[in-house]
Amino acid sequence: MTFQNESNAGTPAPATPDFSADIPLDFATRAHEGVSHSPERRGASTVKGYADTLSADLVEFTTHAEKHGTGDQLAELFPRYREALKRSTLAHLSAKSRCISSMITGGSNFPVRRAEKANASEHRRLEELLNCRKLWRKRILKAILPYTGPIMFGHSDACERLADEIAKAEDLQKRMKDANAAIRKHRKAGPEAQVAALVALGYTEARAIQLLKPDCIGRIGFADFELKNNNANIRRMKTRLVSVEKAHATPATELEGSNARIEDCPAENRVRLFYPGKPDADTRATLKRSGFRWTPSLGCWQAYRNDRTLPMARTLAGLEG
Known part of the structure; x- marks a missing residue:
């Protein structure tokens, strides 16, 4: 499995430590032997994804810590985050090693019930892995960023922070539209082609697979309401930014x-x-x-x-x- 910080996708990062040694390549390869015709390639991709994820997060955290003088907090928390992500990744790979596919093992006497139980366990470990990163990122960012609460009208940096939030929302809008377009374009080619197209756009493999899972009414990709809500949020923030800029330019x-x-x-x-x-x-x-x-x-x-x-x-x- 590969996952990175989507906000940093496509952005060249400065040199960071190599984290790939945390995940043994042979262990990652064996984890894919029952579900892939190319376990070596999938194993190498998993190791690279883990290392790239930590590298991207470290670059982001370091940038914030240097800006706000919170390097000590980062130095304390990042090794703990790395260890937690390593344990969770190894647990996911361990669960995945018990998964099998009839495309690999053959359909004769295929143990359906055993495969279902193994797949359910692997999905739980994957959710735990994704939540591990989400929670640790939230914890670290809270520690190294002094202003992570709501943007108040009277804050001295309100204009800067609003402009940054607008840029992020506009980037998200474009990425959602591009993702939906890629899913439609490769619909006839099947899920693998759709996943590859989403990964090419900068989405992680795990996120791409998640986007292709139908919701309660059978929709895949980003739903219309997500695009509409985000667009409405962009308009609201732009209107607020105009008001804040006007107020900040008005003398007391x-x-x-x-x-x-x-x-x-x-x-x-x-x-x-x-x-x-x-x-x-x-x-x-x-x-x-x-x-x-x-x-x-x-x-x-x-x-x-x-x-x-x-x-x-x-x-x-x-x-x-």
């Missing part, structure tokens, strides 16, 4: 009212009220009901700026309208 303004000074900060998505002293109890209650919260670090009452808080700030500050 100040107005002095009879009760307090207003500071309107579009770039931070905040409106602030600076009182000369502590407001009375009724005013404090109104501030809280209106979404304002006391911010000791700034010495003001602060709220997200919107169509409700902006006019309320003017009223509380003692300005008309």
Whole structure:
């Protein structure tokens, strides 16, 4: 089985350690002897896929760690990720070694029940392998990336992160369309040709096989709703990016009212009220009901700026309208 980070497919990577020694070639070859006419080729492909996967992940992690100064966390977690992926890959190959195909062994006296049980076990180990990588990638990225939460309007890097998310979504849209086109083009040639076409597009063998499995209503590839939802998400993010860019380009303004000074900060998505002293109890209650919260670090009452808080700030500050 071969799998890589699809976001990095086709991107040349800098030199990284060779991880291929983790998976013995003869072990990988034997795992395919019962299901392939070319077990040596499939075994070599599995070893290469494992090594390429770790290399691609290490390049991605290292880039983030160098940018955010989180190399220590990466140095601690990556060896553990490598060991976990190695164990899971070997377990999958071990299960696969018990699988047999009538195309290889012949149809006479073929042990159907035994083959079904072996195939079910291999599928479980494959799911565990895919989940192993998914969970460890999530864990490492959470440790080395300081800002992995939602993109907030007032974040200083909101424009950059939104643009990056849009680019990823547009790339995903293209890849989904290309995958569906490849599946349709090679439909008559059969599943093997379709898998080969998807791998040529940068998909992993495991992902290609998964895409060819019919869903509950018999669809293969990416469903229409996936393309429509992703396209709608792209439009939503582009609209939001325009708003964020406009806000970040708008300078902060100040107005002095009879009760307090207003500071309107579009770039931070905040409106602030600076009182000369502590407001009375009724005013404090109104501030809280209106979404304002006391911010000791700034010495003001602060709220997200919107169509409700902006006019309320003017009223509380003692300005008309």
